[in-house]
Amino acid sequence: MDVVNQLQRQFLDYSASLHREGFLDDQFTQLQKLQDENSPDFVVEVASLFFEDCEKLINNMARALEQQGVDFKQVDASVHQLKGSSSSIGAMRVKNVCIAFRSFCEAQNREGCLRCLQQVTHEYSLLKNKLQTLFRLEQQILAAGGSVPAIE
Amino acid sequence: MDSCNCIEPQWPPDDLLMKYQYISDFFIALAYFSIPLELIYFVKKSAVFPYRWVLVQFGAFIVLCGATHLINLWTFTMHSRTVAMVMATAKVFTAAVSCITALMLVHIIPDLLSVKTRELFLKNKAAELDREMGLIRTQEETGRHVRMLTHEIRSTLDRHTILKTTLVELGRTLALEECALWMPTRTGLELQLSYTLRQQNPVGYTVPIHLPVINQVFSSSHAVKISPNCPVASIHPSGKYTPGEVVAVRVPLLHLSNFQINDWPELSTKRYALMVLMLPLDSARHWHVHELELVEVVADQVAVALSHAAILEESMRARDLLMEQNVALDLARREAETAVRARNDFLAVMNHEMRTPMHAIIALSSLLQETELTPEQRLMVETILKSSNLLSTLINDVLDLSRLEDGSLQLDLGTFNLCAVFKEVLNLIKPIASVKKLHVSLNLAPDLPEYAVGDEKRLMQTILNVVGNAVKFSKDGSISITAFVAKAELLRDSQTTEFFPVPGDNHFYLRVQVKDSGIGVSPQDIPKLFTKFAQTQSTAIRNSGGGGLGLAICKRFVNLMEGHIWIESEGLGKGCTAIFMVKLGIPERLNESELAFMPKVPPNHGPTAFPGLKVLVMDENGVSRKVTKGLLVHLGCDVTMVSSSEECLRVVSNEHKVVFMDACAPGMDGYEIAVCIHEKFTKRHERPIIVALTGNTDKVTKENCMRVGMDGVILKPVSLDKMRSVLSDLLEHRVLFEAI
Numbered sequence: 001m002d003v004v005n006q007l008q009r010q011f012l013d014y015s016a017s018l019h020r021e022g023f024l025d026d027q028f029t030q031l032q033k034l035q036d037e038n039s040p041d042f043v044v045e046v047a048s049l050f051f052e053d054c055e056k057l058i059n060n061m062a063r064a065l066e067q068q069g070v071d072f073k074q075v076d077a078s079v080h081q082l083k084g085s086s087s088s089i090g091a092m093r094v095k096n097v098c099i100a101f102r103s104f105c106e107a108q109n110r111e112g113c114l115r116c117l118q119q120v121t122h123e124y125s126l127l128k129n130k131l132q133t134l135f136r137l138e139q140q141i142l143a144a145g146g147s148v149p150a151i152e
Numbered sequence: 153m154d155s156c157n158c159i160e161p162q163w164p165p166d167d168l169l170m171k172y173q174y175i176s177d178f179f180i181a182l183a184y185f186s187i188p189l190e191l192i193y194f195v196k197k198s199a200v201f202p203y204r205w206v207l208v209q210f211g212a213f214i215v216l217c218g219a220t221h222l223i224n225l226w227t228f229t230m231h232s233r234t235v236a237m238v239m240a241t242a243k244v245f246t247a248a249v250s251c252i253t254a255l256m257l258v259h260i261i262p263d264l265l266s267v268k269t270r271e272l273f274l275k276n277k278a279a280e281l282d283r284e285m286g287l288i289r290t291q292e293e294t295g296r297h298v299r300m301l302t303h304e305i306r307s308t309l310d311r312h313t314i315l316k317t318t319l320v321e322l323g324r325t326l327a328l329e330e331c332a333l334w335m336p337t338r339t340g341l342e343l344q345l346s347y348t349l350r351q352q353n354p355v356g357y358t359v360p361i362h363l364p365v366i367n368q369v370f371s372s373s374h375a376v377k378i379s380p381n382c383p384v385a386s387i388h389p390s391g392k393y394t395p396g397e398v399v400a401v402r403v404p405l406l407h408l409s410n411f412q413i414n415d416w417p418e419l420s421t422k423r424y425a426l427m428v429l430m431l432p433l434d435s436a437r438h439w440h441v442h443e444l445e446l447v448e449v450v451a452d453q454v455a456v457a458l459s460h461a462a463i464l465e466e467s468m469r470a471r472d473l474l475m476e477q478n479v480a481l482d483l484a485r486r487e488a489e490t491a492v493r494a495r496n497d498f499l500a501v502m503n504h505e506m507r508t509p510m511h512a513i514i515a516l517s518s519l520l521q522e523t524e525l526t527p528e529q530r531l532m533v534e535t536i537l538k539s540s541n542l543l544s545t546l547i548n549d550v551l552d553l554s555r556l557e558d559g560s561l562q563l564d565l566g567t568f569n570l571c572a573v574f575k576e577v578l579n580l581i582k583p584i585a586s587v588k589k590l591h592v593s594l595n596l597a598p599d600l601p602e603y604a605v606g607d608e609k610r611l612m613q614t615i616l617n618v619v620g621n622a623v624k625f626s627k628d629g630s631i632s633i634t635a636f637v638a639k640a641e642l643l644r645d646s647q648t649t650e651f652f653p654v655p656g657d658n659h660f661y662l663r664v665q666v667k668d669s670g671i672g673v674s675p676q677d678i679p680k681l682f683t684k685f686a687q688t689q690s691t692a693i694r695n696s697g698g699g700g701l702g703l704a705i706c707k708r709f710v711n712l713m714e715g716h717i718w719i720e721s722e723g724l725g726k727g728c729t730a731i732f733m734v735k736l737g738i739p740e741r742l743n744e745s746e747l748a749f750m751p752k753v754p755p756n757h758g759p760t761a762f763p764g765l766k767v768l769v770m771d772e773n774g775v776s777r778k779v780t781k782g783l784l785v786h787l788g789c790d791v792t793m794v795s796s797s798e799e800c801l802r803v804v805s806n807e808h809k810v811v812f813m814d815a816c817a818p819g820m821d822g823y824e825i826a827v828c829i830h831e832k833f834t835k836r837h838e839r840p841i842i843v844a845l846t847g848n849t850d851k852v853t854k855e856n857c858m859r860v861g862m863d864g865v866i867l868k869p870v871s872l873d874k875m876r877s878v879l880s881d882l883l884e885h886r887v888l889f890e891a892i
Contacts, residue, residue, distance in 0.1 A: 027779075034782045034785075036786065039785065042782050053775055081773050089775055
């Protein structure tokens with residue numbers, strides 16, 4: 001039981017730090033609330049979907065921005081999608097970058113867009129790592145026979 | 153002498169005496185023969201003479217007497233026996249006829265005498281009848297005069313004409329020397345000479361009213377003879393002539409109040425005028441009874457005519473006054489209407505002019521709020537927003553109040569959920585209350601009807617205002633809101649002396665009490681609370697917003713709802729209780745289909761609050777879709793997911809109660825889908841509720857959503873609680889328009 005408690009405490013601390021650092025916001029907490037007996041892997045599923053989506057979108061954006069004649073509309077559409085996804089999952093930092101990205105798109109500033117794209121990619125990978133760590137912790141707790149503590 | 157058989161007269165014919173006898177006999181015979189001739193002549197002339205045979209007899213008698221005397225003439229000288237014989241025969245006949253005539257006359261003479269007496273009698277009678285005829289004629293004359301006089305008097309309604317005519321006509325009819333009318337003065341203590349016949353402008357003689365002679369006249373309803381020396385009669389200087397007889401009669405001055413419907417006009421009035429009539433000087437005329445009667449009749453008629461004239465005068469005056477007032481009122485009304493119109497125009501213009509900048513400020517401030525701001529900036533923007541909201545509310549209040557004042561505000565009646573109203577108020581007030589650490593509790597009586605008919609918006613406004621005041625003026629403690637149906641015995645409250653609610657079958661009186669433990673109100677300030685713009689000393693210290701209109705508006709709303717609102721407080725620092733009662737209708741029968749559409753939401757929301765509710769979610773973004781699905785599944789809904797508009801239109805059916813669609817992605821026609829759904833489901837209860845999930849709730853988006861017929865807009869991201877409350881609201885009201 002000590003192990004479980006330790007693991008749980010670790011989990012909570014890690015979650016708190018993620019929130020503190022702005023990687024995640026309230027929406028993520030909401031998602032966690034939705035996880036129950038009927039859908040035990042809800043959060044993981046959503047996160048996976050998010051990652052897939054993200055990668056696809058980033059690739060799209062990169063390709064679009066490499067073109068000579070940049071189709072800002074297309075880029076904007078992708079950014080919009082990304083913004084929606086990130087806000088749905090609660091990825092705050094990613095979302096904020098998307099907001100800035102959009103304004104550059106509207107201004108048709110290629111340099112700015114490229115910069116934002118870089119930032120987005122960076123944030124995305126950071127988040128992915130962190131979430132994967134979190135999920136691993138969860139698995140460990142469950143494996144140790146405990147239950148994942150709810151985050152207030 | 154020979155024996156001639158002659159008779160010798162006794163005396164010699166030459167004797168003087170014999171001569172005289174001879175002459176006399178001759179004349180007698182002459183007269184005796186002429187008398188019958190005369191008689192015959194005159195009788196023939198006259199038409200009627202009843203005693204003809206008497207005449208004949210008499211004539212015979214006279215003729216025979218004449219014959220006798222004639223024959224006698226021959227007896228003076230020597231005459232033969234034949235003459236003597238003739239003489240004797242004549243005398244015999246004469247004697248016979250004379251005796252017969254004498255006998256006849258015994259019968260006839262009394263007859264003739266009686267004729268004479270009859271004649272005398274008839275003559276007397278004729279004289280008497282003549283006299284009576286004269287009298288009757290006179291009376292008829294006077295009657296005619298009275299009628300004419302009355303006619304003259306009654307033909308005019310002018311007081312002066314009446315009186316003048318009376319005097320003139322009376323004077324003429326009765327051939328009076330002087331006729332005068334004395335009227336009582338205003339003080340009632342004197343009689344003043346008002347009208348006379350002869351003198352044109354009578355100088356104001358007055359006599360005191362309490363003279364014995366005057367009292368005598370006033371106490372009798374008949375005309376009374378008075379002495380010519382008394383003051384009322386000495387108006388016409390008679391000088392050396394003996395004054396004629398004077399008569400005075402009272403003329404009652406009747407008022408309208410004397411004419412009772414049930415009684416005849418009793419002469420209970422004390423006001424009389426005096427009419428004095430004087431016969432011509434130096435005449436031996438006396439007042440006859442019929443003349444006095446005439447005077448009395450005239451006096452009565454005059455009284456009536458005068459009162460008619462007075463009544464008419466008064467009614468004419470009243471009518472003129474009314475007409476004047478009418479005109480003035482009309483003018484005032486028109487002025488008031490103009491003022492109201494001008495005021496309304498002004499308000500309309502000002503309203504529009506004031507609201508336009510307000511809109512700009514509020515809209516742009518909220519937009520500004522959405523952008524990236526430093527915390528300081530955010531605070532400033534929030535303050536700007538709050539203040540402008542307050543100002544907007546104030547503008548609305550002012551407009552409402554002015555519309556309330558001139559009665560042009562009407563309640564929007566509708567059926568609504570009563571409990572929901574209270575809960576909404578509670579929800580709205582909870583944040584503020586919790587900031588102030590105030591505890592708010594709501595107690596709804598179990599017998600409170602769930603649905604009521606009334607103006608939901610204004611009722612909520614009223615409750616909110618009252619509760620808001622309670623919160624505003626309490627620093628700490630608790631606020632309790634109680635609502636129950638006012639029972640009949642409670643309706644007679646000592647506080648509400650002007651308010652008499654009548655319980656009935658299709659309405660009830662809702663009584664709401666809000667008790668707070670705040671600063672309270674001193675008893676003398678309580679009446680001022682409901683007047684506009686008046687703030688008591690204690691409230692002026694605090695920074696209370698709203699300009700003091702809130703309670704005044706509440707009072708007006710409550711009055712419109714046929715209710716009553718009042719505040720009880722034991723004094724400063726002891727808190728106060730605001731109580732109001734409003735009349736609400738009981739809905740007859742709720743629409744069955746609507747009820748079927750509103751599943752009852754239990755107050756404690758469990759995880760499966762909407763069991764089996766079929767929902768359609770349309771979102772291109774996989775992640776959002778999954779999250780939304782997760783939310784709804786967690787709430788127990790049966791979720792169908794689609795990722796494109798065509799798929800959405802294909803799949804949507806009337807089994808789906810709600811459709812959530814993402815409406816903000818560029819290139820997505822969320823709006824078109826809404827329109828298509830509207831076309832597909834024409835009946836309202838078949839159509840699912842359409843809600844847009846969007847990342848921005850700016851005005852344009854909202855307007856677009858409204859235009860295409862969406863029932864609600866929700867800002868992403870949606871929390872679990874928010875989704876839950878959204879769903880419950882949607883299902884109850886079928887419309888949400890905004891949930892942030």
